[in-house]
Amino acid sequence: MEPLHIALIGCGTVGSGVAKLLLEHPDRLAARAGRALTLKRIVVKHLDKPRPVTLPPGLLTTDLRQVLDDPRIDVAVEVVGGVDWARQAMLDLLASGKDVVTANKALLAMHGSEVFDAGRRHGQTIAFEASVGGGIPIIGALSHGLAANQILSLQGILNGTCNFILTGMSETGSSYADALALAQKLGYAEADPTLDVDGTDSAHKLAILAQIAFGVNVPLDAILCRGVSDIQQDDIRYAKELGYTIKLLAEAWLDVPPSKKGGQLALHVSPVMLRHLAPLAQVRDAYNAIFVHGDAVGSTLYYGRGAGQMPTASAVVADLIDLATGRAQRTFQTLRLWSDNGRNITLRPTSTVPSRFYLRLMVGDRPGVLAEVAHILAENGISIASVIQHEAPEGAEEQAVPLIIMTHTAPTGSFTATLEHLDGLDSVMGPSVYYPVGD
C-alpha cells in the first residue's frame, strides 16, 4: 500500500514531537496504520532556528505553497498555533486537496463551522484529537467509545497551567503570583499566560467537547468564563478547612425534558469547590482529566497529560494513523460536526442553573452583622448549609473578619443578585468572593 505522505505546518514544541515519532518509530507506526507514515515537508518561519529534533536534509521550507502545490502530499499537520494565519492556511490546504490534522483549539472554537464546511465542500477530512486534553484520547472516547450514549454532563480540568498553579497554592500555601512564577520557570506557563489563567483556553476546549458530545455550536461568549488569576490563598485555605479543593473546571450539563427530545445545555468555566475525595479533586499538577456522564454508560473518567511535546504528538500521530487506515474519513463524514445537525438542543442561560455556593464576605466585627446577612439570604430564598466566622486576621483594616457561608442549592442568578445586595451593605467591606460547589 502507498505510504501516507505528510507535511508538518510548524515545527515548534509539538511539531518537533510529531517529527520525532514519525522519524524514530517508522516500523511501529506502519504496523498500526497498515502503511508507512512518511514525512515529506516541514513548513517553518525560520529555516535555521535550532530545533529539538534532528531532521533529514531537504524537508524544511518557508513556503506553504511547496505543500499546497505538491500533489503527493496527502495530509498536513497544522501545529503552528495562533488563529489568523492558521485559519487561512487550513482553508488553503483543504482547498488544495489535503486532509488536515490540527491541535489548534482556538481555531476550531472560533472558526469550526467555516473550516469544517470547507472540509466537507472539498471532500477532505479534519482530525483534531490533540486539540483537547493533550494525549488523553477524549475526542475518540466521545465520538466513538461513548457513541451509543446521550451525554448528560461533562466536567473537565482542561488547562494544565491553571491546575499546576492551583495545586501549588493548595499544597504549598503559596500565593497566586508565586505559583504562577514557578509554573513559568518549569515551562508549564507561557511568558504571557493570559489565555490560560483567564479561562479562555478552557472555554475553547469546552466548546469543542460540546460540539461532539451535544452536537451544539457554542459561541464563545455563551460560556460564562472565570479564570484562576483572582483566587486568593485565603479561600484555598478556608475551602480546605471545609473539606474542599478548588479546581478550575469546564462544565456542561444537559437538561433533558420529560419527552426526552432535545434539551437545554448550560456551560461555564469556573473555579469550583470539590470535595477532597471527588475524582477530579485528586488531579494534581499539570495533569488534565475529564469526567463524562452518559445515559447508558454512567460515569466515566479520562486522565493524563493535557499538554507537552510528546503527549500532544501522541494524539496528532493517532489521528495520522486513523487517516492512514481510512477511519478518520468515515468519522468526519458521519458526524458532520459544526454543521447545523438539528439535534434540537438549545443553550440555557447560566443564571437558571442551580448550584450550591461558597461565599466569603469580609464583614465588620460588630454585633448584628451575621443576622443581617442571614436575613438577606433568607429573603432571597438562599438557604444556608453551614457558616464559619473566623476572628479578624492580625492587622486587618477596621477589624474586618471573614464570614464564610456554604449555601444549599439555589439558582445561580438568584445567588448573584443577592450578592450585589450584600456587597451594598455598610457592614460588608471589600468585594465578596464566591465559587460554585460541585456535587
Place this chain on the structure above:
Amino acid sequence: MEPLHIALIGCGTVGSGVAKLLLEHPDRLAARAGRALTLKRIVVKHLDKPRPVTLPPGLLTTDLRQVLDDPRIDVAVEVVGGVDWARQAMLDLLASGKDVVTANKALLAMHGSEVFDAGRRHGQTIAFEASVGGGIPIIGALSHGLAANQILSLQGILNGTCNFILTGMSETGSSYADALALAQKLGYAEADPTLDVDGTDSAHKLAILAQIAFGVNVPLDAILCRGVSDIQQDDIRYAKELGYTIKLLAEAWLDVPPSKKGGQLALHVSPVMLRHLAPLAQVRDAYNAIFVHGDAVGSTLYYGRGAGQMPTASAVVADLIDLATGRAQRTFQTLRLWSDNGRNITLRPTSTVPSRFYLRLMVGDRPGVLAEVAHILAENGISIASVIQHEAPEGAEEQAVPLIIMTHTAPTGSFTATLEHLDGLDSVMGPSVYYPVGD
C-alpha cells in the same frame, strides 16, 4: 444508505440492554452511525422467559440457523456467555458471512487465535470493546487513541466484584465472607463467584489487553494469578496502618532492551498494596479503572463501570456503530490481532520481576525471633524497609504475634524462595501472607 441488520445471540442482562438501546434510541444511533441500526432477530434458549425489555413480536427464535441462513443479517452480537457453545456459534456466524460483536472475554482469552483466524479467513470482522472494562472505551483507547505509543505498562482494576468486596472489607471492616455475601445480595457477584474472586476473569481481560497493547499471544497459564478469596481482614487493617490499600490488580510491564527492539513482558493478577493516594487506590465499589503508560503519552487513566447491563450495552452498541460506519473493519484488518505479528516480544518469568513486598508472619512471642527472620532475609539479599510487630491478639494460640515487614525491592523469585525458608522455621506459625507493593 441500507440499515445495518443485527441479530442478538443471547438476551440475558447484557443482551436486553443492547435491545433496549437499539429499540429506544433509533434516531440517536442512526445519526452517529450514518445509517439505521435495525434489530432483526434474537436467539434465546427459552422463548417465554420474562425479560427486562419489551420486544416487538416476531424477533425471538431458539434456532441459531435462523440467523446463519438469513443473508440480510450483517452482524451478530454474541452475548450468550460461556465458552464451548459460544465458540462454535461464533465460528459458524463468521463462516456464514456475519461480522461478530462480542463481550465474551473468556472466549477471546482462550480461543482468540482460532476465532480471529476464522474472521480473517472469511473476510469478516470481530469487535470486542465490551469484553474488558464494561463501558470504559479501553479497547478503543489502546487500539486507536494511543496507537502512536509503545505501551510500557498496564495496571487495571478489571473485576468489579473483587473491587466491591475489597472496598467493603477496607471501609466497613467486614470479613471476606460478609463482603461477598453483600456483593451477592446487591447483584455485584454471581451465586458461584469462583471465576471472579480467584482472579480468572481478570486474567482473561489482561490477556486481551496484552494482545492489543503488546501484540503478544499470552497463554492463560503464563499469567501468575492470585485472587481475593484468601485476603484476611487483618492484612487490610495492617495495610491501612502503613498507608496502603489492597486492590486486585491485573498488571503487565514491558522491559525494553537498550536496542529498543522487542522486549520482555511480565504479567500477573494479584492483590497489590497501593499507597492511599495512588489513583487506582481511589477506585471504589464495582468501578473499574485502567492505568496505561505509553512512551509518548506518559501516564493515562480510564475509569468507569466495568460491568452491568447498560454500561456493557454501551460498549456493544459503540462497536455496532463502528461496524456501520466501516471503521471496525479497517481496525480489524490493520491490527491483525491474535496473529503471529512478530513484534519480537517474549514473556518474562514473573520470578525475575523486581518488586517490594508486604510480608506478615505469625511468630512465637519469644526473644530472638525477629533477629532470626531478619538474618534469613539478609542472607537472601532481601532488604527490610520497615517493620511493625504487634502484641499478640487476645486468645491467640501459643501467643503468636503478627510480624509485619515491608521489604525494599527484590526479585519476586528470591522473595518467594526466602518465604519457603521462613515458613519452615519453628518460630513461624501458620503460613505467612505476602503481597506485592505498588510504586
